[in-house]
Amino acid sequence: xxQAQTREAxxxxxxGIRIVEFHxxxxxxxxxxxxxxxxADVLRITRHGGSDDSDFDTTTSRNRNVLxxxxxxxxDAQAALALCCAADVLIEGFRPGVMERLxxxxxxxxxxxxxxxxxxxxxxxxxxxLARAAGHDINYIALSGALAAIGTEETGPLPxxxxxxxxxxxxxxxxxxxxxxxxERARSGEGQVVDCAMCDGVTSLMSAFYDMxxxxxxxxxxxxxxxxxxxxxxxxxxxxxGRYIAVGAIELPFWRELCRxxxxxxxxxxxxxxTSSWPRIKASLAGIFRQRTQAEWCALLENGDTCVSPILDxxxxxxxxxxxxxxxFVDVGGSxxxxxxxxxxxxxxxxxxxxxxxxxxxxxxLWNASVS
Numbered sequence: 001x002x003q004a005q006t007r008e009a010x011x012x013x014x015x016g017i018r019i020v021e022f023h024x025x026x027x028x029x030x031x032x033x034x035x036x037x038x039x040a041d042v043l044r045i046t047r048h049g050g051s052d053d054s055d056f057d058t059t060t061s062r063n064r065n066v067l068x069x070x071x072x073x074x075x076d077a078q079a080a081l082a083l084c085c086a087a088d089v090l091i092e093g094f095r096p097g098v099m100e101r102l103x104x105x106x107x108x109x110x111x112x113x114x115x116x117x118x119x120x121x122x123x124x125x126x127x128x129x130l131a132r133a134a135g136h137d138i139n140y141i142a143l144s145g146a147l148a149a150i151g152t153e154e155t156g157p158l159p160x161x162x163x164x165x166x167x168x169x170x171x172x173x174x175x176x177x178x179x180x181x182x183x184e185r186a187r188s189g190e191g192q193v194v195d196c197a198m199c200d201g202v203t204s205l206m207s208a209f210y211d212m213x214x215x216x217x218x219x220x221x222x223x224x225x226x227x228x229x230x231x232x233x234x235x236x237x238x239x240x241x242g243r244y245i246a247v248g249a250i251e252l253p254f255w256r257e258l259c260r261x262x263x264x265x266x267x268x269x270x271x272x273x274x275t276s277s278w279p280r281i282k283a284s285l286a287g288i289f290r291q292r293t294q295a296e297w298c299a300l301l302e303n304g305d306t307c308v309s310p311i312l313d314x315x316x317x318x319x320x321x322x323x324x325x326x327x328x329f330v331d332v333g334g335s336x337x338x339x340x341x342x343x344x345x346x347x348x349x350x351x352x353x354x355x356x357x358x359x360x361x362x363x364x365x366l367w368n369a370s371v372s
Contacts, residue, residue, distance in 0.1 A: 032091055096127075143199055237289035
């Protein structure tokens with residue numbers, strides 16, 4: 001990596017923050033990507049001989065230097081320990097006890113580096129009856145009340161990809177915890193352990209829905225509530241070409257504008273707050289939306305105060321005029337990837353780059369030079 005590339009990698013509000021990420025699955029690499037996008041120097045330690053040794057060209061691997069080590073070998077374990085002790089943050093996403101068995105648990109590392117923020121990403125947390133049980137996103141959102149609320153009576157619970165557990169309740173809460181610990185360290189000079197469990201994060205994400213339930217404004221029956229697809233003003237409709245649009249006209253002015261533009265009869269338009277009328281109103285709107293194609297409805301509705309958007313697939317999203325105007329996607333090593341987010345006025349983010357493999361001596365040299 002030449003000096004120009006090194007300077008570019010340090011752009012962003014986290015420039016100068018050094019992070020060791022132990023390669024895992026799902027939320028931990030995504031959290032590392034977010035922090036690297038914001039300018040942190042992230043060094044990924046990956047398993048020697050593992051299937052992830054050549055994982056240098058994926059989106060969640062970008063902006064990294066990657067070091068392959070066999071942590072069961074003393075020399076490699078010592079190299080990892082030296083890197084961790086020189087870091088600001090350590091990220092690991094293994095089951096409880098794994099890092100301790102490797103001699104890299106928080107007590108061992110923080111005894112040598114008391115300022116280290118030691119961030120632990122798990123599904124069930126570091127303690128509790130399920131702490132050492134296997135699981136995935138679907139299990140964590142099942143136990144948190146989220147999965148039961150998603151879907152219809154006909155389909156049953158539907159997993160919303162792995163956005164809610166792995167990335168929403170996991171990676172984003174992990175990043176928030178890391179940043180909070182770094183801010184606190186600036187005052188106290190001390191690091192700490194961040195115990196981020198996806199089951200905790202998803203439960204936190206459900207706060208508004210637990211609040212609505214407590215106030216009698218959320219039914220336990222799926223597809224019978226304001227935000228779960230039951231309301232005619234907050235759901236999806238099929239168009240004449242078999243494609244779909246999303247309608248989110250919750251506020252009354254937006255609903256009135258939508259009804260005016262599509263020609264919904266006044267009886268149905270006026271009954272929007274009567275939940276018993278929702279099935280009838282949805283049926284009326286469904287019939288209307290099936291009369292035109294998605295493109296025709298977008299031309300009529302998308303740029304007005306109707307809260308209507310086309311439902312795009314993964315290939316189409318990057319081509320939408322709004323997404324293109326905001327450069328929401330960027331080419332990284334020949335791969336189209338989502339751009340770093342959020343955006344900063346004074347410390348703009350660098351263009352992402354593909355991950356780069358290193359050897360231990362090179363990693364230590366580059367690590368030390370990154371803050372010189």
